[in-house]
Amino acid sequence: PHTLEVKRKRRAQKQGARRNTLELIQPATPEPVEGREHVQVQTELYLEEISDRIIEVDGECQTDDFLDRPPTPLFIPAKTGKDVATQIEGGELFDFDIEVKPILEVLVGKTVEQALLEVMEEEELAQLWSHQRAFAELRNAEFAELQRLEEQDRRIREEKERRRLEHLEKLRKQKETAEKIAARAFAQRYLADLIPSVFNNLYDSGFFYDPIERDIETEFLPWLMLEVEETLQKKVLGRTMLDSLIRMVVEKRLDEFSHPPPPAQTKAPAEEPRAADAAPKMSGEADAADQPVAEE
C-alpha cells in the first residue's frame, strides 16, 4: 500500500508538473459559473468508490524453522547384471614377511653401512696410529741402542785417549828421570875435581890471603901513597907558588923598570916571608905525616 501511495504521489507530482505545463500551454476547464459547483461524477455503469487510498487487505505468512533435510530414501536400483564374487585369502596378494625383507634390508643395510663406515674410519685411524707407535717403539729402541753404543764408544775412546796420555806422561817422566840421573852422575864426575881446581885457581888468583898482609896491602899502602902524593903535591905546589912569585916579582920589576917606579917594594918582601913560611910549614907537615905512619 505504501509503495502504491508513493507511486501515486510521484505520478500526481508528475501529472501536476505536466498539468502545470499543460496549463501554461493550454487553457484548463473554465471556472464554474456562479451558483454552480463542479463535481466529479462517474459515468460508468457500475459506480465505484474512488478514493485516494486503494483498498488494501493485509495478509501475513511466515516460514517455519528449517528442518533437516530428511535422509534420502534408500535407493536401491534394480539389480542388473550377474553376480560374481572374488575373495583374497591371507597369503595370496603378497607375503608380508617376504615383501618387507628388501625394504628392511635397505633400511638396516644403509644404517649398518653408515655405521660400518664410521667404525672403519676410526679403526683405520687406530690401526695407523698403533702401527706408527709400534714403529716408533722399535725406532726408539734402536735409536737408544745406537746412542748407547755411541756413548760406549765415546767412553772407550776417551778412556783410551786418557790412558795413552797417561802412558806418554809416564814415558816422559821416565825419560826425564833417566836424564836427570845421567846428568847428576855426569855432574858429579865433572865436579869431582872441580874443588881442587877451584881452590887452585882461587889460590892462584890470590883469594886466600893473610888478612893482615892484605889489610896492609889494601889499605895502608894506598893511604901511604896518597899521603906521599899529597906531600909531593904540596912540594910541587910550593915550587909552583915560588915560581909564580918569582915570575910576579920579575914582571913587576920589569914593569917598574919600564914605568916610573911606584911604591910597591914593600909588598914584594911581605910576600916573600909568607912564601918562606909556607914552605917550611909544608915540610913540617910532611914530617909529621911520616911519623904517625912509622908508628903504625
Added chain:
Amino acid sequence: MAQPRISAYLPPDIDPTKAALAFGRRALPKLNEELQSPELLSQQRALMALCDLVHDPEKVYQAIALGFLDSLKTLLVHQDQTVRQKTTEVLSIMALHSIGREGLIRGGVISALPGLLDDPVDICRKNTHQIFDRLAKLPEGAGSVLRAGLIPPLVLKLETELDEIQELILGTLSNCLRVEVSEALAAGAVAVLKEKLSHPSTAIRSKAAWVLLEISSHAEGKIAVCKEEVIPVLVRLLEDTQPEVQVNSAGALMFALVTPQGRSSAMGAEAIPPLLTLVAEETSKARLNAIKTLTLLAELPEGRRTLLDHRETFQRCLDDPSEAVQRAAEIAITVIDWKP
C-alpha cells in the same frame, strides 16, 4: 582422500641445518660458492654439509683441488663462533686423510691457525689442536709446525688449557720434538713436563713421558733432563699401575741414561728393582724399553754387579716372541758378562 604426501613426517634425510647438495660433480663447486657468500646462514649451512662430505677421501681430494682451502682460511677468522667451529672441524677431518694432510701443509693452513689458539670457544681450540696433532704426525707437518714457531706458545698453553686439549698438545709436541728440541728447551718445557708427570689423568702422564722420551733422544735434551732432575720422577712412574705410563717412562729413561750423569742419578734413585719387575713380566709392553735401560745401567760397575744376580731374567727374555726383545736381551747379557 589420496594425497601426494605419504606421511605427515618429513623424510629423515632432510636436515634444515645443512645446505642442499647439488648432484654429482657439481656438489663441491656449489658449496664453494656458498661458502663465499656474504650471508651468514648460507655459510653455516654449507659448512655443515661440507663436514659430512669430507669423510670421503675422494671428496677431500676434489675439495683441495678446487681451492677450498682459501675460502676456509678466510672463514677461520670469522666473528661467528659456529662458523669458526665448523671450519676447524672440517679442517681436522681433512687432516685425517693423507691427501688432506699433504694438501693442508702445502696450502699453508698452519700459518693461519695460530690465531685460533686463544679462541674463547673451547671446541674451536680443541679442533685446532687436533689439526696440529694430526698434521704433526707427518715429518713435513712437524717441520712446518716448527717453522711456524708454534712450540713456545704450545708449551705455554700446556699449563693453562683443559685436560683433553693438553693431551692433544702433548701429542703434537712429541711429534715435533722428535725433529728439533732447542726451542722447546728455551721455553722451559722440561719443567712443565715434570709437573705433568704427576697429573691424575693416565693419558696425560703417559703422553708427558712420551714427550720426555723425544726430548731426551737429543743431546741437549739429555742434559736438560738430568739438570731438572726428572729422572727420579720417571723412576717413580715405573711403578705406576697403567702400562702405557710404564712403557713411556721406561723409554724416556732409556734415552736419558745414555749420559753418565743420567746413569749416576738413576742409580741414586734406585731404578734397577722396578726395571727388573718390568722385564720379568711376560706380557709387559715395557719389556723392550726396560731391557734397554738395564743394558745402559749394566755398563756401570755397580749396575753390573747387581744385574749379574738377575741374569736368568734376561735368559727368559730370549724366548720372547718379539724379535726386538730377543735381540735386546742378547745385547744385555753380553754387556753384563763383559769383563774389563
